[in-house]
């Protein structure tokens with residue numbers, strides 16, 4: 001079945017929905033998500049959204065903090081754009097009904113997180129993402145121009161390749177005409193033709209054994225662009241959040257927001273000693289890469305699986321009021337955070353790299369934009385500053401709409417795209433071939449491509465992945481398409497890109513730390 005829309009939006013988190021709401025003023029919009037609109041990384045965001053609001057904070061300070069965190073790898077023009085445009089996009093969120101906490105004077109109650117020199121994190125208690133996502137969903141439901149397709153899994157981008165042309169990475173002017181998507185309820189594959197397509201497919205947590213990301217995060221958009229011969233970069237910069245709750249077996253791993261350290265919590269070893277000062281003069285509030293590596297080092301030195309986060313010195317009532325969900329979650333596990341230390345461990349959390357885009361959110365493929373975590377704008381450089389992700393997503397979704405509406409009138413649907421061809425395919429004999437291979441990818445990545453890397457480990461990972469790649473491509477070619485086999489292909493592509501790009505970086509920078517080219521850990525003794 002073929003459907004036609006001016007704008008095809010793949011992904012229903014903050015990037016996809018905010019784009020859709022603005023694009024709907026200029027044409028028809030299809031908004032696809034692979035489960036329900038409520039299930040996105042956006043919904044899980046805790047800490048908040050960074051924006052300069054009041055003096056003594058300033059754009060210059062936020063820019064400086066972002067650049068320091070990015071460890072010399074940010075694109076200055078992107079950093080300036082996002083930080084200058086942040087307050088306007090916060091106003092958009094307020095207009096869409098997002099409710100950020102205020103203090104007794106009626107001003108926004110701003111939190112501070114690692115790497116920020118000022119309080120500038122707008123938040124809604126400790127579940128900011130849920131507040132944003134639900135407000136955006138309410139807006140989408142009020143818009144008749146936006147057709148929402150839940151449980152639709154985008155499989156492949158449509159390009160000249162589907163017209164029988166050979167498309168290579170050297171082909172100039174690759175164009176995107178939409179996407180094939182699987183309706184998971186009917187098992188039919190639909191052809192979505194569009195004039196403009198936005199990828200807003202979120203993160204890649206599914207590539208690792210432990211992650212804070214929900215299970216939708218399998219890097220689908222990134223893998224689709226790679227297969228369509230578009231540019232994907234900075235994939236070696238995988239962010240591990242320093243303080244996920246240590247609770248083996250739980251997936252996704254529950255996050256203990258960095259804002260709790262901004263509020264006064266400190267890290268301790270299992271024998272109760274503070275250790276962060278040994279690694280960085282900013283202590284527990286150093287940027288994430290430094291804190292995660294310090295914890296990883298302490299755990300390796302002591303042979304333990306976690307360290308402690310201590311918030312017991314703070315006022316108990318205030319702690320409960322600021323962090324009600326963390327309090328409740330820990331209490332369910334028998335940890336009263338106002339009295340007990342919280343066991344925490346670093347966990348995969350975010351990807352700084354992804355689909356390369358310019359300042360307009362335009363990818364290297366014509367008619368294709370990307371925004372949010374699947375994109376690489378240059379804001380985060382080698383290490384994202386806390387709470388800079390949600391703001392990047394909404395600023396770049398805005399830039400993409402503004403650019404797309406200038407072009408849309410000159411674009412036509414490509415009616416020559418054929419429907420999906422599944423001739424010669426059958427149901428896989430054994431689903432275990434898919435589920436087991438998925439686990440193997442996670443294990444390879446967690447064992448060999450984690451916080452501390454080496455050439456030896458990266459080559460081991462690549463060799464093992466190559467076997468899985470060959471087996472999976474063979475299985476894909478003869479199988480009826482399912483979400484499971486597509487996700488497996490995608491996590492293999494994403495893992496491959498991370499390893500390959502990590503091997504190419506002959507230095508330690510930001511989140512990419514390798515023992516073969518060690519940069520000294522700053523201020524380590």
Ligand code: FAD
Nearest residue numbers: 011012013015034041042045047048154202372373389390
């Ligand atoms: P998402 O919100 O992840 O949405 C992705 C969408 O794409 C989903 O709708 C999904 O169904 C859809 N999709 C994916 N693949 C397909 C496919 N093949 N076909 C169809 N649809 C598809 N950032 C901050 O700035 N501040 C924070 O406080 C913060 N806290 C966080 C806490 C947690 C626990 C986590 C996991 C992340 C946090 N982040 C935070 C990061 C931030 O939440 C994400 O980077 C951001 O929400 C990503 O938004 P997005 O719109 O790019 O993607």
Ligand code: SIN
Nearest residue numbers: 046047257258386387
């Ligand atoms: C957190 O609340 O610590 C997460 C913030 C982020 O990932 O930006």
